[in-house]
Amino acid sequence: MQSQTREISEQITCFGEGKRYMITTLGCQMNEHDSEVMSAMLENLGYCPTDLPEEADLIIINTCAVRKKPEDKVASMLGKYHSLKDQKKELILAVGGCMTQQEEVALYIKNRFKQVDLVFGTHALPRLPYLIDQARKNKETIIDITEDYSGREELPSKPFSSFHAWVPIIYGCNNFCAYCLVPYVRGRERSRRPEDIISEVRSLAGRNYREITLLGQNVNSYGQDLEADLTFAKLLGDIGRVEGLTRIRFMTSHPKDLSPELIEAVRQEEKVCEHFHLPVQAGSNRILEKMNRRYTREQYLELVKEIKSAIPGVSITSDIIVGFPGETGEDFADTLDLIKNVRFDSAFAFIYSPRKGTRASRMEDNISYNEKEKRLQQLNKVQQRISKEENERLVGKIMEVMVEGPSKSDPGMQTGRLRTNKLVHFKGPSELTGKLALVEITEARTWNLFAELKEVVD
Ligand code: 5AD
Ligand code: SF4
Numbered sequence: 001m002q003s004q005t006r007e008i009s010e011q012i013t014c015f016g017e018g019k020r021y022m023i024t025t026l027g028c029q030m031n032e033h034d035s036e037v038m039s040a041m042l043e044n045l046g047y048c049p050t051d052l053p054e055e056a057d058l059i060i061i062n063t064c065a066v067r068k069k070p071e072d073k074v075a076s077m078l079g080k081y082h083s084l085k086d087q088k089k090e091l092i093l094a095v096g097g098c099m100t101q102q103e104e105v106a107l108y109i110k111n112r113f114k115q116v117d118l119v120f121g122t123h124a125l126p127r128l129p130y131l132i133d134q135a136r137k138n139k140e141t142i143i144d145i146t147e148d149y150s151g152r153e154e155l156p157s158k159p160f161s162s163f164h165a166w167v168p169i170i171y172g173c174n175n176f177c178a179y180c181l182v183p184y185v186r187g188r189e190r191s192r193r194p195e196d197i198i199s200e201v202r203s204l205a206g207r208n209y210r211e212i213t214l215l216g217q218n219v220n221s222y223g224q225d226l227e228a229d230l231t232f233a234k235l236l237g238d239i240g241r242v243e244g245l246t247r248i249r250f251m252t253s254h255p256k257d258l259s260p261e262l263i264e265a266v267r268q269e270e271k272v273c274e275h276f277h278l279p280v281q282a283g284s285n286r287i288l289e290k291m292n293r294r295y296t297r298e299q300y301l302e303l304v305k306e307i308k309s310a311i312p313g314v315s316i317t318s319d320i321i322v323g324f325p326g327e328t329g330e331d332f333a334d335t336l337d338l339i340k341n342v343r344f345d346s347a348f349a350f351i352y353s354p355r356k357g358t359r360a361s362r363m364e365d366n367i368s369y370n371e372k373e374k375r376l377q378q379l380n381k382v383q384q385r386i387s388k389e390e391n392e393r394l395v396g397k398i399m400e401v402m403v404e405g406p407s408k409s410d411p412g413m414q415t416g417r418l419r420t421n422k423l424v425h426f427k428g429p430s431e432l433t434g435k436l437a438l439v440e441i442t443e444a445r446t447w448n449l450f451a452e453l454k455e456v457v458d
Pocket of ligand 1: 066067179180181279281319320321350351352353354355
């Protein structure tokens with residue numbers, strides 16, 4: 001079946017010629033990258049991009065399933081696109097990604113939103129041209145939520161940025177944290193072959209991409225499913241030797257798998273940026289165990305200590321869930337205490353959102369939503385104070401930024417990113433995008449910094 005669909009895909013001609021597509025991406029960086037892959041495939045079919053739904057002949061919503069909020073957003077978007085479909089009968093409306101990999105959700109969308117032509121899951125990416133071809137020829141909604149992901153690695157990608165590219169190194173997740181849907185919708189861990197990763201990175205560097213971010217739900221378990229004796233730290237070393245790259249980033253790190261070897265690689269490799277996204281999720285051992293995180297608070301704190309003492313100026317960011325089933329006031333106090341102890345540069349905090357099919361969704365949850373909201377606010381207040389204080393330590397320093405382009409909130413300003421992943425706004429000419437520059441930090445805020453441009457490096 002699979003090779004048959006691929007053969008058919010290969011025969012599909014440029015039916016997108018003269019047509020426009022729009023992709024809306026919800027969720028994480030892996031989804032963002034999947035959208036880049038979809039873009040490349042659509043452009044190979046002849047489609048051109050547009051940002052205007054009224055102009056589009058094909059609209060794809062690339063969905064996220066980690067929490068309920070992004071799911072609700074999909075329903076409201078589909079409601080909005082309904083009228084477009086009335087105006088333009090040949091418009092193809094497609095919903096893909098993590099949310100629709102779940103059979104129940106895929107069927108719900110098909111039945112509830114009659115205007116949807118195609119529903120596909122995360123594994124269907126290689127078959128997208130074939131599926132769109134089917135959708136434009138059929139009246140019935142096409143569904144592909146099979147778990148066959150063969151062909152994924154050979155797909156092209158078209159980075160949305162002119163200087164930065166996402167490079168997946170491992171797909172899926174084996175960890176089954178009790179609250180998380182990811183292992184169900186993205187499957188088991190599959191490391192890409194190192195030679196494929198290196199050749200993709202070489203090709204990106206050759207096309208003037210200066211910064212890459214190596215992606216995986218858990219980059220630290222890279223290589224464990226491969227025959228060769230390979231670790232993420234070794235892979236980082238090999239990628240560090242690719243000529244033409246300026247900066248290498250990676251995310252996400254699971255604390256249970258972060259090795260001393262990796263800390264050493266980040267310390268040594270000049271191009272590897274000093275930033276760890278190291279989600280802690282909770283600060284209470286009781287909750288960490290219920291979450292199936294497989295580390296203790298003490299182990300996490302020790303790891304942070306090792307990272308900070310090995311790599312001066314390193315930034316550590318985190319994800320935190322508040323209101324996990326059974327979280328007592330004391331458990332929450334442990335989380336607050338941990339964030340004060342670690343002093344994260346920034347942290348994303350979320351109210352626990354029950355996800356059907358996960359272990360946590362079957363646990364008794366007797367905390368009111370109101371109480372959860374209060375805890376979230378309390379935590380955010382503490383973390384925001386810490387973020388600002390950590391940023392204030394940088395005022396007066398000369399630091400290197402990669403210029404990303406005009407600031408989103410003030411197009412008169414340029415935005416750059418520090419090696420530690422913090423955003424810096426400064427006055428400067430707009431043609432600096434993709435260049436390295438030195439800036440002097442003049443003001444610290446909670447979410448970003450302000451600076452004066454000192455020198456354009458290259
Ligand atoms: N509820 C709330 N937050 C969640 N996350 C994952 N699943 C859930 C859930 N069910 C958060 C975790 C993870 C981040 C990507 O999303 O903090 O690190
Ligand atoms: Fe989800 Fe845990 Fe895997 Fe992260 S490590 S994707 S939180 S199951």
